[in-house]
Amino acid sequence: MRINYLFLILIVLVASCRKDQTASLPTTNGVYIVNEGNFNFGNGEVSFYDPNTNAVTNNLFQSANGFSLGDVGQSMFIKDTIAFVVVNNSAKIEVVKLPSFQLIRTITINGSSPRNILPLNDSIAYVTELFAKKIWVLNYLTGSVATTITTQGWSENLFKIDNDVFVQQKINSTLSSTFATLLKVNTTNHTAQYNNTFGGRDVTGMVKDKLNRIWIAVDEDTANSLYAGFYCFDKNLVEQKSVFYTSYNHHPSRLCINSNGERIVYADKDIFSFTIDENAIPAIPVISGSGKNIYAMDIDPANDDIYLSDALDFVQQSRIYRYDKSGTLIHSFTAGIISGNFAFNHE
């Protein structure tokens, strides 16, 4: 058959995407929720929850600044009217104004994997670190690294008592020769001393009570026949008391403390609490953890409400639960992906 025509077929397919709605920025006090996002996905963000109206605003940073926050939003610290948002895998700290969330400056720390920040005064802050075996001493006004403090490994939570900063240093689980410790850093000369009393157990949480004592949660170490439990030290790192489980398969973590520093709350599948005067591990949970992938927990100092994040499958938006101090559910709502940190703003 003679072919007397020619045809060309062109595929024209147009991708369409829905434009994100612009979020209205919060103007009231409330709860900031830092959403890690997935590692290397670049979808870290910050949400805001108003406990008075139950209104939730997601994607605060993008809405306020017009560009994405970064990869793995780690933590947030509020100091007066500014907030420091630590972005772990972007090796930076975004300093923003509150409540607008508009960027003041970006502090990039090359070669870092920052975790938490603690301003010591109006210019200097300590930043803990996942890999580099150091604590970064920042001048956050200039964005420069003033000096560093050598550590043994992964430094995590930190707080200040008098002139010293206490830092939770975690074991690297893939290296059995390292040990979890509690660091004590002299803020005058930025030097550290540490204790070494936890065996192979990982430190999984740290708070200070009303007596300025340091409470540590430690995971179990089956290889060395050590049960999980809790230690209490004074500010000279002298052990005051300790209490341990009597069986394995316990992993206390997400340690937090109420506003008057008397009641400690933690997660071990369910949520439990005990007062600083008690000498036994509680048996009855205050909140059931059934059906939840509990990823973060904190207590609102304004009213002792307990906030829990359920990361679900870790690849979708987290569910946030708000309970009163007795464990009664008040409200739940959706935040960003892997909500990992809460920051409370009550001026």
Added chain:
Amino acid sequence: MRIVFTYLLMICFAFSKAGTMDSVITLPEVEKVYKYVTVSTQSPITSYKFIASKGLNEVLRENAGLYLKNYGNGQLSSITIRGTSAAQTDVLWNGIKLNSPSLGQVDFSLFNMGMGDQLEFGGISKSGNVGGFINLKNDTYVDSGFFLVANVGFGSFNTIRTYGKAKYGNGKFSGITRLAYLSSDNDYSYRNSFKAGYPKEKLTNSKVQLLSFMQQFNAIFNEQNTLLFSVWMTDAQRQLPPVISKTNSKEAQSDYSLRSGLTWNGKFRRINTVLSSAFIHDFIHYKNPEIYLDEKSTMEAFRNNFTISLDSIRRFSFSAELGYDFESAKVVSYRTTRNRSIGKFLASVKYEPVKELLVQLSFREHIYSKTFSPFSPSLAVNFTKRFSDGQSITTHAIASRNFRFPTLNDLYWVPGGNPNLKTEKSFDGEVGLQFQRTRKIYLLFKANYFGKYIDNWIQWTSNGTYWEPQNVKRVLINGLELSARLEGPFRFNREFNLALNMNYTYTRAQNLDALSSFDQSKGKQLIYVPVHLANALLHLEFKKYYLRISNTYTDAVFIATDNSQKLKGYYLLDLEIGKDFIFAAKYEMGFAFRINNVTGIEYQNVAQRPMPGRNFEGTIRIKLG
């Protein structure tokens, strides 16, 4: 009639090898196979000269319309067929499984198309997996004489791409030598959406260098006995660029692989036997000085198969396959070397009651340690009606059960490795229709509807302290695959010719389970599975000039399981123009100039991994013999 006959032979081949019939689509490259499916002397769509120096990932995207996750030019590239993961897809070399025993997958950017002669792929596994398969095959050279092709290309980002293949033999003993080399600085520009004003920046720490060498020896002792020995080495040195939200990176990875295989084919009257043995050694050296990581991993596999088949006894054919695999991995995070042995058995019977109808029933069983695979039968039916005018219509239906054992990482990674993982199980179904015309112009139209149900899907999830693999969900996948192919010659004005190849895939892959009442992933599309995927490759020739227009559309992919976040879809247009010079019957030279991503679209195939914008490449080709 010859064409129809030879194509039927190909269908029968697919039956005997895969047990999945038309799910096996052959991408004919080359001189030999391609004659079976076209009337011209060389397929303009998949001619060797256009694809030999390319990466396998590029060929699969442009010529087959498959979806690959690319972490950047020359960086990790993993495949998704019918919504399944890379570890659920078997990657085979002459039927030998290349999937890493530890990771379960392969990096397609390390594979050069020219290391093979044919490429088969399908949506139902050939060798026991819940996804599909890719099979890179080598032809045996049976002629005598000497034949050489060589390509040298230079392109943007200081890219050098070379390829050479030499064939030589005396009719009984022959060899094929292949060599490919690619290097690129990959310092292309992209917009940084993590900085105010979205400034243009250049990718850093992104150099890649890949060397591949393959030597193949064939011996034809007599009509009944042939022997094939192949050895394939690759050496890749890659810097790993940072995600765009990170300022810099010092990560680097070296990948070294040695693969060797020995295959003996024997024929005794109606009995055919194939005995094959292969050794695969993979070495990965990952370095990240910023986090004090310097890890070396060694994975090895020793794979052996024996197949015996008996043909044409009262319209029945029988075959049986016995296999033994030994896998070993020395990975820092295992804290010790981990090994496992896998025994395999496959039995198959084919029945051809009438010449138009073919029925095949298979049973597969694998065992490792004390774990038996699920009993996995497969039933395939194929009906072909041939017409006297060179046209034919074929329909087929397949139902099968498949499985996947956990990888060594799933079982032994510290922390998190879960020795109690169950085997992934799947049920597969497919029906298809094919129309083919082979006279004067070649026309092929195929339509497949497929369904796949996977249970015990293995996924790494956090337990709050570390990540561990769990059998977390069930997944239902269904979809439609359409493909059409048209090839000339159309001779309107002297030597004008045209060929067109089009593919479209619709894939709906949804999670069936929710972790809790607030889990929004139930019923949603799996992440990194595009619903729509289409490509069209148009080849125009006038005298010895040619123009190739490649169009690819990739739909948006979700990056959150609740489908709340996604990467936008993109359309890619590539153009290539060239001219060939034939100096004598045996000497050819060609020049080509190619523009990739003509429209300069900014896109990401994987979150935070920018792909190159408009870029150029020039190629010189020679052919001797």
